[in-house]
Amino acid sequence: MTKALLIELGCEELPARFVRPGLAALKEAVEEALRTARIPFGEATTYGTPRRLSVAVAEVAEVGTDLEEVIKGPPARIAFDETGEPTQAALGFARKNKVEPEDLFRLETDKGDYLAARVRQQGQSLATVVATLGSRIERISFPKRMRWGYDIGPFARPVHWFVSLHGDQVLPFEAFGVEAGRHSQGHRVHGKDGADIASADEYLAALRSVAVEPDRAVRRERILVQAKALAESVGGQLVDDPELIETLVDLTEHPMPVLGHFDSSYLNLPRSLLISEMREHQKYLAVENSEHQLINAFIAVSNTASRQPEVVAKGNELVLRARFEDARFYFEEDAKVLLVEQASRLKDVLWERSLGTLAAKTERVAAVAAWLADTTNQSVDKEQLARAALLSRADLVTGVVGEFPELQGEIGALYALRDGEDPEVASAIEAYYRPRYSGDALPQTELGCLLAVADRADSLVGIIGIGKEPTGAADPFALRRAAIGICRLLDEIYPEISLDGLFTAAAQQYEKGQLSDGGVETAVRFTLTRLRGQLKEASHSTARVDAVFAAGGDCPGALSGRVRALESADLSDLSAAFKRAGNLLKKADPEDLKASVPAGSSPPEQQLLQAVDQIEEALTGARERRDWGQCLGLVATLREPLDRFFDDVMVMSKDPVERQQRLQLLARVQGCFVDLVDPSKLAE
Structure with missing residues (x-):
């Protein structure tokens, strides 16, 4: 008989960002425990709050299924002696699989006869399997973990209880020194006594009776509905912020939105500054009017249902007023200094001890951006480009960005406009930080794109060039993010630019001897590794990605384009023939490939030669246009003549002239695929 299985882990308040990964x-x-034990089960549903992670699994059987399998042992020729008696090899195989020697039998296969044993494994009871869950739970990892008590842990936060039920029956296990039962703690204020869970099916109702809403979807809907109603009550609407909503969902067990107000004079501060104060520091939802202008209201989401919500609102208003006063102070102090004067202070700010100051970095970025503009024939105003580079990091020394680093770029652009700088320069200052994260928009201006590429190239070449390539999880200079960003920019904006060319230009801006030899090559390899990973994460098959990268090249635009084109081209039929050609060429005498000989005269050779002649010129044009779909279509036409060539021709002929003719023809075939695709990888 199947029943629902419930496992709940109760702990002290988890950071919001830990809840969803913890549930997964x-x-x-x-x-995994149920699968390994072959216990049939249905759909698993997770529930989570800051104080609990739980999973409810439907239709879980009480015992696992029995397993009978045939285990293949040593070949029969060594399992039995001349008299037919089992050898030590056979006896050892029997002991290993816990069967009697007389129960062994001969198994006939395509590769010959083998000794075999029929092994039966009885299914484990669910209780036995659940008893092992403790060790699995103790291995759950988080970005940061802690220990408590007498060296208990590690886990994200101290663990205080477990619930483990199959139907209405407790299935015991232990983890972190805590034994599982049926008691779950309730809300800290509204459900202090907690609840005994009668059965797994009654879990949700039991927690709701002690003021805990375990379902994240229900909490999300409650927050959105009530917060929208409060915003509409003052003639506004919520500023769209789905990420903050998810954070609020994972910060509360009993969410209660509360409307608050602030003095309208604060609306004179920049919108991004006000939202940053509310969002990043207080987790408040901002409110705007229909024209997307902020109004002097906010919504705080409390974790308790107060009898006097106006008191809760007043407390939040006092906190926010203090935060806004700080913001106004920094903003007004910054207004006393021009942004270009702030830029002069960068010479006193060290970027990296071996690489100099932020002022020096800014000069290098300007030079690389100018090189990129010339290389790609961008018709940009060089004076504007130089000005944008000069001011690009100036806001890092302002009071506002010092207090709110998430506003870098935005504040710089705002201050540039305030100082009367060209709007194109201001846009570049804001845009060159993009993309900040995976999926973020790219800069929308030419100046912004040039600076974005140049800045990331300088960082990658510089930091890797002094031997500080990221290892493990440590990446203090965010080089992985820089590499991913530069690949997106080159793919979508500058598809003709190679990493080697870009990084060489960046390395030339450093003083002689400042970077180690081989730094450019290491930076190229590091960046290509990130690109390969990104393409695989984007649902491109591993075989196709590997086939493209095996063909060579270091141009992210070309590599990405070839992978995308390969998704709609089928070259798998070429795999075996191309691999055979490659193996023959590897073994060939280099002199055979250099010899001056006429083309072979046999029909298969002539047919393959004509096919190569027909596509080589078209391939050159398609490569120049970066029409990777046409390139792949052209090389696909070689399949039939190449197959016939291998079927009818002995490549490694004893006649040296014939051998040279055929190897050189295969070399031309292989040349068609250089920097395009290696079909042999498609079969791996």
Whole structure:
């Protein structure tokens, strides 16, 4: 008989960013335990709050299925002696699989006869499997973990209780020194006594009776509905912020939105500054009017249902007023200094001890951006480009960005406009930080794109050039993010630019001897590794990505374009023939490839030669246009003549002239695929 299985882990308040990964890890731990034990089960659903992670699995059987499998042992010729008696090899195989020697039998296969044993494994009880869950739960990892008590842990936060039920029956296990039962703690204020969970099916109702809403979707809907109603009550609407909503969902067990107000004089401060104060520091939802202008209202989401919500609102208003006063102070102090004067202070700010100051970095970025503009024939105003580069990091020494680093770029652009700088320069200052994260928009201006590429190239070449390539999880200079960003920019904006050319230009801006030899090559390899990973994460098959990268090249635009084109081209039929050609060429005498000989005269050779002649010129044009779909279509036409060539021709002929003719023809075939695709990888 199947019943629902419930596993709940209770702990002290988790950071919001830990809840969803923790739920996924707990679900995987439970499902993996059931799968390994061959226990049939249905759909698994997770529930989570700051104080609990739980998974409910439907239709879980009480015992796992029995397993009978045939284990293949040593070949029969060594398993039995001349008299037919089992050898030591056979006896050892029997002991290993816990069967009697007389139960062994001969198994006939395509590769010959083998000794075999039929092994039966009885299914484990669910109780036995659940008893092992503790060790799996203790292995769940988080970005940061802690220990408590007498060296208990590590886990994200101290663990205080477990619930483990199959139907209405407790299935015990232990983890972190805590034994599982049926008692779950309730809301800290509204449900202090907690609840005994009668059965797994009654879990949600039991927690709701002690003021805990375990379902994240229900909490999200409650927050959105009530917050929208409060915003509409003052003639406004919520500023769209789905990420903050998810954070609020994972910060509360009993969410109660509360409307607050602030003095309208603060609306004279920049919108981004006000939202940053509300969002980043207080987790408040901002409110705007229909024209997307902020109004002097906000919504705080409390974790308790107060009898006097106006008191809760007043407390939040006092906190926010203090934050806004700080913001106004920094903003007004910054207004006393021109942005270009702030830029002069960068010479006193060290970027990296071996690489100099931010002022020196700014000069290098300007030079690389100018090189990129010339190389790509961008018709940009060089004076504007130089000015944008000069001011690009000036806001890092302002009071506002010092207090609110997430506003770098935005504040610089705002101050540039305030000082009367060209709008194109201001836009570049804001845009060159993009993309800040995966999926972020790219800069929308030419100046912004040039600076974005140049800045990332300088960072990658510089930091890697002094031997500080990221290892493990440590990446203090965010080089992985820089590499991913530069690949996106080159793919979508500058598809003709190679990493080697770009990084060489960046390295030339450093003083002689400042970077180690081989730094450019290492930076190229590091960046290509990030690109390869990004393409695989974008649902491109591993075989196709590997086939493209194996063909060579270091141009992100070309590599990405070839992978995308390969998704709609089928070259798998070329795989075996291309691999055979490659193996023959590897073994060939280099002199055979250099010899001056006429083309072979046999029909298969002539047919393949004509096919190569027909596509080589077209391939050159398609490569120049970066029409990778046409390139792949052209090389695909070689399949039939190449197959016939291998079927009818002995490549490694004893006649040296014939051998040379055929190897040189294969070399031309292979040349058609250089920097395009290696079909042999498609079969791996």
